[in-house]
Amino acid sequence: xxxxxxxxxxxxxxKPRFYGGDGTNGNISRVSDKMHKAYHLLFAWAHPAAMxxxxxxxxxxxxxxxxxxxxxxxxxxxxxxxxxxxxxxxxDEIGITDTHRIxxxxxxxxxxxx
Ligand SMILES: [Zn+2]
Numbered sequence: 646x647x648x649x650x651x652x653x654x655x656x657x658x659x660k661p662r663f664y665g666g667d668g669t670n671g672n673i674s675r676v677s678d679k680m681h682k683a684y685h686l687l688f689a690w691a692h693p694a695a696m697x698x699x700x701x702x703x704x705x706x707x708x709x710x711x712x713x714x715x716x717x718x719x720x721x722x723x724x725x726x727x728x729x730x731x732x733x734x735x736x737d738e739i740g741i742t743d744t745h746r747i748x749x750x751x752x753x754x755x756x757x758x759x
Contacts, residue, residue, distance in 0.1 A: 652677040657684070671744040717748045 657674045660666030676684070688697050694714030701712050715723050720741075727734050 652679050654678070655681045657681055671742075717745050718751075720745065720749050 654675045655678045656668075657676045658666045658668070659672050659674060666672050688700070698712045698714050706712060724734055724736070
C-alpha cells in the first residue's frame, strides 16, 4: 500500500515581496504546498487584485455573480451600501480576517498583525 505524504504547510505573502509585502503575520497566510503552487501557477504574473478578479470572473465564476476587489478601508461603506440595496453580504462568507477588521476600524495595526 502506498502511503500519501501529507501536504506540507507553506507561507504565502498576500502582498508579494516585490510589491513591498513583508513577512509580518498579517501579510502571511499558511496554505498547503499544493494549493500554493496552484495559486502561483495561475496568478503569479497577475497579482493586482483587479487582474485576479478579472480572470476569475471571465473564466471561473458563475455569470450571476461578480468578484470585485474592495480596498479594505472602504469595506464598511460598501457592505452598508450592499445591505441598503437588498444584497447583504456576511463577513464570515467572504473571508474577512481580524487584520481586515482592525484596518476597517482605523486603529493602528500592531506589527505582528500587519
Ligand atoms: Zn505565495
